[in-house]
Amino acid sequence: MTAQPPAGQHPVGIDELLDKVREGLDRVEAEEAYAADRAGDALLVDIRYAALRERDGLIPGALVVERNELEWRLDPQGSHRAPEATSHDLRVVVVCNEGYASSLAAVSLRQLGLHRATDLIGGFQAWKAAGLPVKQ
Known part of the structure; x- marks a missing residue:
């Protein structure tokens, strides 16, 4: 037996869910995240799995937490x-x-009371494309 949504509600697809959760986030561009990190105003948390970090590198100083x-x-x-x-x-x-899973993760952190949690628009790939520091 599969669980059904409550009466009057429809199943939510991932695109709709992302749109909804992002409404409550002050998402940041790569340059803004870099500046906040450099100023000590934000903690960058890299949630990518090991294979991606090994392939593409790391943001210097970011906390790695799968x-x-x-x-x-x-x-x-x-x-x-x-x-x-x-x-x-x-x-x-x-x-x-790429900035998708991070939106859902930021909302989860907000549910824990980390009311300033947000995510990086475009993820690590946007950081790299902006020419910001990456270490191998």
């Missing part, structure tokens, strides 16, 4: 939090490969 560990590592109240997860006021910019 997607399946993100909430545990960024929850300021969590017992498994990263040292960087200091406060619910922390501005987190989530970076995925």
